[in-house]
Each structure stands twice: as C-alpha cells, then as structure tokens.
Amino acid sequence: MGSLFEELEAREVAARTRVEALETELAELSGQLDLARESLERLRIARETVAEVLAEMTSEKSAMAVDADLPTVGDPVASAYAGVERRVIGVLTVPNWQPGIGADVLPQVYRDILEVVADAPGPIRAKQIVPRIGLPAETGKIEGARAKLKRLVERGWLDEDTPGMFTPARRRTANSPNSL
Structure with missing residues (x-):
C-alpha cells in the first residue's frame, strides 16, 4: 500500500x-x-x-x-x-438642429437613438435605449449611449426635462406661444 x-x-x-x-x-x-x-x-x-x-x-x-x-x-x-x-x-459630427435639417445628416447610431426615443411612449432612459439599438446592456455601453443622448440634447435634437429622461425635442417656432 x-x-x-x-x-x-x-x-x-x-x-x-x-x-x-x-x-x-x-x-x-x-x-x-x-x-x-x-x-x-x-x-x-x-x-x-x-x-x-x-x-x-x-x-x-x-x-x-x-x-x-x-x-x-x-x-x-x-x-x-x-x-x-x-x-x-x-469624423462623425452631430450638427445643431435647425429647421429643414433631417436626421439623415446624423451618423447611424444617432439616427437609431432618435428612432427609439421617438417610438417610446414617454420619456426614456439610456439603459432602456441600449438593448433596443442592438447593444449589450453593459455599463460602458449605457454610458456611451448617455453621452450620445446628452450630445443630442445639447444640439437640439432631443429634450431632457428630467435628468436622465429623454424625449423627442419640442420644436419652438417664432409663431408658437412657447418660443424663446
């Protein structure tokens, strides 16, 4: 043994x-x-x-x-x-929104984001958008989408009335009562 x-x-x-x-x-x-x-x-x-x-x-x-x-x-x-x-x-740029400009001037990922936001029944968060544009729901992807959403808000394509909640931009015209 x-x-x-x-x-x-x-x-x-x-x-x-x-x-x-x-x-x-x-x-x-x-x-x-x-x-x-x-x-x-x-x-x-x-x-x-x-x-x-x-x-x-x-x-x-x-x-x-x-x-x-x-x-x-x-x-x-x-x-x-x-x-x-x-x-x-x-270089992929996101131009400022102006009357007569369409989403077709944006890079594809930004157009996808705009489409998801437009199709949402109400305000939507970055973490809800990521899987809908075909990305894994990982922190890095969510943060990247959030940066893109903020850029779209900054340039007039989207609104963010509540922090982190994104909606399609409400367009203001010279004749509208809410114009600035």
Missing part, C-alpha cells in the same frame, strides 16, 4: 506545481489585460475629444460663414498651428 500513497502524493505535488504555474500566468495576463484596457480607454477618450474639437471648429466656421459648406472627408481645415494644415478624416 505504501507505493499507492507515494503515487498519490507525487500526483498532488505535480498538481500543486501546475496550479501555482497557472496562477502566476493568470496574474501576468491579468496585468496585461489591465494595461490593454487602460490603453483602450485612453484611445476612446482621445477619439471622442478630437471629434468634439472638430465639431466645435466646424460650428465656429459655420457661425462665421453661414453659407459656407462644411468640410467633408479629406478637405483641409484651418489649424491653430501657423502654416500647418490638417485634413478631416472620417
């Missing part, structure tokens, strides 16, 4: 060694995953910041020259750096 216990003990030692090696590998991979997530988050923030800056530059340009065409992909854009020119490459 002594040899059976020795064999079990040897197998236990081998299993413990394998578990420790896997735990070490898991710790290393976990650290790499954390670094990759941080890098991804920095890139996402940078992309959103650049898109917002370019959108502001576009709105400032259109405010100075109302009839001027907005830049399109590949058009030169004036730069804050003397003598330097840069090109707009695939």
Whole structure:
C-alpha cells in the first residue's frame, strides 16, 4: 500500500506545481489585460475629444460663414498651428438642429437613438435605449449611449426635462406661444 500513497502524493505535488504555474500566468495576463484596457480607454477618450474639437471648429466656421459648406472627408481645415494644415478624416459630427435639417445628416447610431426615443411612449432612459439599438446592456455601453443622448440634447435634437429622461425635442417656432 505504501507505493499507492507515494503515487498519490507525487500526483498532488505535480498538481500543486501546475496550479501555482497557472496562477502566476493568470496574474501576468491579468496585468496585461489591465494595461490593454487602460490603453483602450485612453484611445476612446482621445477619439471622442478630437471629434468634439472638430465639431466645435466646424460650428465656429459655420457661425462665421453661414453659407459656407462644411468640410467633408479629406478637405483641409484651418489649424491653430501657423502654416500647418490638417485634413478631416472620417469624423462623425452631430450638427445643431435647425429647421429643414433631417436626421439623415446624423451618423447611424444617432439616427437609431432618435428612432427609439421617438417610438417610446414617454420619456426614456439610456439603459432602456441600449438593448433596443442592438447593444449589450453593459455599463460602458449605457454610458456611451448617455453621452450620445446628452450630445443630442445639447444640439437640439432631443429634450431632457428630467435628468436622465429623454424625449423627442419640442420644436419652438417664432409663431408658437412657447418660443424663446
């Protein structure tokens, strides 16, 4: 019987060694995953910041020259750096709503959001919109949708009368009693 216990003990030692090696590998991979997530988050923030800056530059340009065409992909854009020119490459912008402008000027995800809000029977939250536009109901997706909703409110496409509750924008005209 002594040899059976020795064999079990040897197998236990081998299993413990394998578990420790896997735990070490898991710790290393976990650290790499954390670094990759941080890098991804920095890139996402940078992309959103650049898109917002370019959108502001576009709105400032259109405010100075109302009839001027907005830049399109590949058009030169004036730069804050003397003598330097840069090109707009695939930037998704959300223009300010104005009479006569349709949702077709918006990127697809914003059109989807507007459609969900319009179809809702009443005010709707970001966490209710996310699954309806085909995204998983994860915190990151909800926060991204909330940022898009806030941008649509800021630019006149939606209203947010109660914090976090979004409705289609009530359009005010010069003849309406509620005009500002």
